[in-house]
Amino acid sequence: xxxxxxxxxxxxxxxxxxxxxxxxxxxxxxxxxxxxxxxxxxxxxxxxxxxxxxxxxxxxxxxxxxxxxxxxxxxxxxxxxxxxxxxxxxxxxxxxxxxxxxxxxxxxxxxxxxxxxxxxxxxxxxxxxxxxxxxxxxxxxxxxxxxxxxxxxxxxxxxxxxxxxxxxxxxxxxxxxxxxxxxxxxxxxxxxxxxxxxxxxxxxxxxxxxxxxxxxxxxxxxxxxxxxxxxxxxxxxxxxxxxxxxxxxxxxxxxxxxxxxxxxxxxxxx
Amino acid sequence: xxxxxxxxxxxxxxxxxxxxxxxxxxxxxxxxxxxxxxxxxxxxxxxxxxxxxxxxxxxxxxxxxxxxxxxxxxxxxxxxxxxxxxxxxxxxxxxxxxxxxxxxxxxxxxxxxxxxxxxxxxxxxxxxxxxxxxxxxxxxxxxxxxxxxxxxxxxxxxxxxxxxxxxxxxxxxxxxxxxxxxxxxxxxxxxxxxxxxxxxxxxxxxxxxxxxxxxxxxxxxxxxxxxxxxxxxxxxxxxxxxxxxxxxxxxxxxxxxxxxxxxxxxxxxxxxxxxxxxxxxxxxxxxxxxxxxxxxxxxxxxxxxxxxxxxxxxxxxxxxxxxxxxxxxxxxxxxxxxxxxxxxxxxxxxxxxxxxxxxxxxxxxxxxxxxxxxxxxxxxxxxxxxxxx
Numbered sequence: 177x178x179x180x181x182x183x184x185x186x187x188x189x190x191x192x193x194x195x196x197x198x199x200x201x202x203x204x205x206x207x208x209x210x211x212x213x214x215x216x217x218x219x220x221x222x223x224x225x226x227x228x229x230x231x232x233x234x235x236x237x238x239x240x241x242x243x244x245x246x247x248x249x250x251x252x253x254x255x256x257x258x259x260x261x262x263x264x265x266x267x268x269x270x271x272x273x274x275x276x277x278x279x280x281x282x283x284x285x286x287x288x289x290x291x292x293x294x295x296x297x298x299x300x301x302x303x304x305x306x307x308x309x310x311x312x313x314x315x316x317x318x319x320x321x322x323x324x325x326x327x328x329x330x331x332x333x334x335x336x337x338x339x340x341x342x343x344x345x346x347x348x349x350x351x352x353x354x355x356x357x358x359x360x361x362x363x364x365x366x367x368x369x370x371x372x373x374x375x376x377x378x379x380x381x382x383x384x385x386x387x388x389x390x391x392x393x394x395x396x397x398x399x400x401x402x403x404x405x406x407x408x409x410x411x412x413x414x415x416x417x418x419x420x421x422x423x424x425x426x427x428x429x430x431x432x433x434x435x436x437x438x439x440x441x442x443x444x445x446x
Numbered sequence: 447x448x449x450x451x452x453x454x455x456x457x458x459x460x461x462x463x464x465x466x467x468x469x470x471x472x473x474x475x476x477x478x479x480x481x482x483x484x485x486x487x488x489x490x491x492x493x494x495x496x497x498x499x500x501x502x503x504x505x506x507x508x509x510x511x512x513x514x515x516x517x518x519x520x521x522x523x524x525x526x527x528x529x530x531x532x533x534x535x536x537x538x539x540x541x542x543x544x545x546x547x548x549x550x551x552x553x554x555x556x557x558x559x560x561x562x563x564x565x566x567x568x569x570x571x572x573x574x575x576x577x578x579x580x581x582x583x584x585x586x587x588x589x590x591x592x593x594x595x596x597x598x599x600x601x602x603x604x605x606x607x608x609x610x611x612x613x614x615x616x617x618x619x620x621x622x623x624x625x626x627x628x629x630x631x632x633x634x635x636x637x638x639x640x641x642x643x644x645x646x647x648x649x650x651x652x653x654x655x656x657x658x659x660x661x662x663x664x665x666x667x668x669x670x671x672x673x674x675x676x677x678x679x680x681x682x683x684x685x686x687x688x689x690x691x692x693x694x695x696x697x698x699x700x701x702x703x704x705x706x707x708x709x710x711x712x713x714x715x716x717x718x719x720x721x722x723x724x725x726x727x728x729x730x731x732x733x734x735x736x737x738x739x740x741x742x743x744x745x746x747x748x749x750x751x752x753x754x755x756x757x758x759x760x761x762x763x764x765x766x767x768x769x770x771x772x773x774x775x776x777x778x779x780x781x782x783x784x785x786x787x788x789x790x791x792x793x794x795x796x797x798x799x800x801x802x803x804x805x806x807x808x809x810x811x812x813x814x815x816x817x818x819x820x821x822x823x824x825x826x827x828x829x830x831x832x833x834x835x
Contacts, residue, residue: 342548342550342553344546344548344550347515347517347544347546348546348551349552350517350536351515351516351538351540351543351544351612352564352567352611352615353538353568353615354538355567366552366553
């Protein structure tokens with residue numbers, strides 16, 4: 177027998193469908209339309225595509241500049257993830273279960289990159305890197321992205337620890353002779369690993385398609401893929417854009433799949 | 447010598463006699479200036495002994511245990527293992543096996559790896575580790591479950607893993623912090639027996655923390671009753687039960703009758719008393735070492751089952767008359783409320799023979815011998831540490 181709540185929910189079911197379907201369609205269709213457009217046989221970005229061909233992908237893969245940007249984006253994202261994993265995990269472990277005056281302020285500082293407008297962050301990084309004379313390198317973009325994506329790792333790891341780390345485990349490990357490094361390895365690490373993986377995947381995705389910071393900090397040899405696409409949309413308008421965009425869709429799908437696999441509840445962590 | 451350069455106590459040290467002597471000497475703990483969670487606590491845990499810290503929540507018993515374990519630092523005082531003060535060492539450099547409430551087994555490690563952990567931390571070689579862990583699992587009767595994960599075990603099996611894990615490195619003593627606190631009565635009793643059995647087999651000294659007086663009475667060689675951060679009385683279960691030092695101890699360890707009386711004189715370890723209604727009786731002198739003078743008002747405790755219902759021919763040192771007010775048959779014994787000595791006395795009569803049941807309104811003669819009643823004292827508050835000297 178259905179509970180009253182369920183029956184109540186079912187009454188509103190058509191309303192929910194009526195509200196959700198258009199929203200989802202609006203969100204998903206413009207994305208999905210990219211793939212057929214990338215498969216056009218023509219040289220223009222139009223829908224429906226003029227014939228089917230893989231030449232846009234061949235152009236994209238054969239263009240040295242575009243390939244260099246793609247490689248650069250991966251490098252930037254890897255550096256950003258490395259920084260975020262180190263900083264975010266350290267912060268989450270250090271703050272786990274601690275209470276002290278100013279804890280809110282510290283947390284706020286770690287999470288600030290999420291709320292600070294990207295343009296402001298980008299301008300600030302631009303001026304700083306210019307003053308330091310390190311403007312225009314991929315490492316600079318990676319560092320800036322590292323700051324930007326640290327909150328994602330921090331939140332994810334902190335949540336993992338809050339849910340999966342029994343404080344008595346730390347004590348029991350210490351009573352058995354474990355020093356801080358062993359406590360981290362045998363108690364913290366198993367509890368935070370799922371959060372770290374999920375956070376790293378998300379951080380990679382955020383860095384890989386970030387435009388604003390990468391735009392401010394770009395140099396002749398350091399144009400990330402999204403920035404190149406953005407420029408190409410303004411000046412070239414070739415189906416190469418669509419081909420590289422398809423790459424993003426593929427990556428995003430992989431990210432979602434990875435998230436779904438990692439986020440599966442792990443009973444042995446309780 | 448820096449702390450980082452020190453190793454946990456090596457496991458090969460001879461550890462005969464089931465643990466080392468652990469002495470807690472004049473330990474105080476303060477979290478906020480002027481207030482003390484633990485005051486002037488001192489006792490010795492002898493090798494092979496089962497000592498229980500018993501008290502209500504907030505009495506300082508867990509804080510005391512955590513100071514011995516090293517998770518709390520005493521504000522003052524010493525914790526000595528075989529004469530060496532360990533109060534300044536972090537827990538990982540002490541050598542105590544600890545069993546926590548809920549057991550805190552490593553969820554992602556197998557039973558074997560849980561038990562091996564302390565040996566791994568001490569750098570014991572893999573083969574030796576395995577041998578000793580399996581040996582210990584065998585001792586607790588879990589050799590067949592070495593490959594399981596903790597969550598695949600029953601509560602009782604988990605406790606045995608926790609004990610094996612805490613015993614495998616031959617600790618100086620085993621510290622148990624209310625391990626059975628969250629379990630139902632039936633399981634508790636089984637697990638209490640298991641802890642005692644494993645202690646007997648391994649021969650380790652145990653310091654046990656609980657708020658459950660039955661648990662303390664069944665398991666302990668000695669009990670330290672704590673209240674308000676202090677040890678109120680320490681002794682064997684029988685001593686504490688029959689000769690409580692204060693009303694708190696008398697009340698905490700089971701049901702008791704508290705009577706007011708006037709001191710008429712002393713005879714060795716006993717005191718002659720006049721009760722409120724004029725009756726004369728005897729009780730054991732107070733355990734606080736303070737002599738009572740003639741005319742002093744005292745509080746006397748007597749257990750319901752130590753009061754006898756006398757037959758016409760019986761005679762004992764203290765005899766009083768009373769009127770039965772009501773009774774309850776409880777199987778192994780019957781419990782009566784008797785109006786006597788100007789108040790109400792609870793009397794427990796064993797045997798449960800329905801024929802000897804007392805009807806309400808019956809006039810009865812009650813009596814006890816001089817060691818069955820105990821004069822109580824109030825412990826003096828120890829001086830605050832800052833005010834000494």
